[in-house]
Amino acid sequence: MRRDRISRLADRRRLYTNETYDQARSQLRPDRQPIPTPPTDQLHFETGLWHEIVDSRGDFTAYPFGIRRVRPLADTIELEMESERRANEILRRILPSYEPDGEVHGVPALRIRQRTQKGIEVHQCGRATSAWLTGLPARAWKRIEAETLDTIAELAWRPLWKGPADWSEEELTYEQRWNTGEWARTFRAGAWCSSGLLRRIANFHTITPVDYVSGYKGLGIRGYDGLRPVRWCLELDHRRSVHYRQQQLVDALTNPELGLPVTRAHHLDPIYPPHETKNWIRLDDEGRTGLIELRFTTITYTSLRPDSKKTQPLHQEMAETIRARVEAVLAC
Structure with missing residues (x-):
């Protein structure tokens, strides 16, 4: 690969991994996926x-x-x-x-x-x-x-x-x-999605200005055959006045060179009212073996906490780290 292309690719890989530039560049090979x-x-x-x-x-x-x-x-x-x-x-x-x-x-x-x-x-x-x-x-x-x-x-x-x-x-x-x-076969069929998210986990703080990310493995939903697909529901919580960067995250996850083989899935489970799903984005593959459900939400809370009654006060150093990385994304 040409030197300028390697440099650009290393910088882009860092958005997915949060590696140093030298770490990212050292892993790039002409015959290997980024x-x-x-x-x-x-x-x-x-x-x-x-x-x-x-x-x-x-x-x-x-x-x-x-x-x-x-x-x-x-x-x-x-x-x-x-x-x-x-x-x-x-x-x-x-x-x-x-x-x-x-x-x-x-x-x-x-x-x-x-x-x-x-x-x-x-x-x-x-x-x-x-x-x-x-x-x-x-x-x-x-x-x-x-x-x-x-x-x-x-x-x-x-x-x-x-x-x-x-x-x-x-x-x-x-x-x-x-x-x-059957469930084990379904889970293995969607392994590319689970492993792929783990290998790109930094996307959730380098691309989008979220304070708090949580998730779970969801049950099957209407619009798919049998137990398919493996569905990863990811809640992306933002402070009030912080705008979502939905399209930027979707663009990163669907990038043909560094992302996953997914595109927008426009079908939504009809059991949820439309107002609950207006900020949900679903991405799945052509074979419908893996599904990523991004749920963008705004939560009003103090000290970067969603529930101060159940947990100890947030450590000041952690709060400063969260603010700093959110501000870095917003400054881009």
């Missing part, structure tokens, strides 16, 4: 990570979902945590444990492969998978894992990630019971 789609096992692994990351967030974070930066590489992904608190929430959520009634919590067969000064690498037994959790010193990761072990012990659960280097009997049983069948 944001590569990983191999199948890695794709499914990242889908599980995305699901747990979205479900694990219930409070304000300085960056959407608590991830400051993502580095999507050809066969692994690096997620830079914004804080020890958020790292604790995510690691506790993804590490597998066994509840005596037969429930397996976390990502089945996930194990910690490496503990280094860079961070920790997790993977799934017997599969070509990898994810690095970074952003904290080694001692912090050690402390978080110890705290997770204490929590599991208090619940009288068993920490499966400290067990065999292969799938445990409990994980195999759980996988066979819950992760097979």
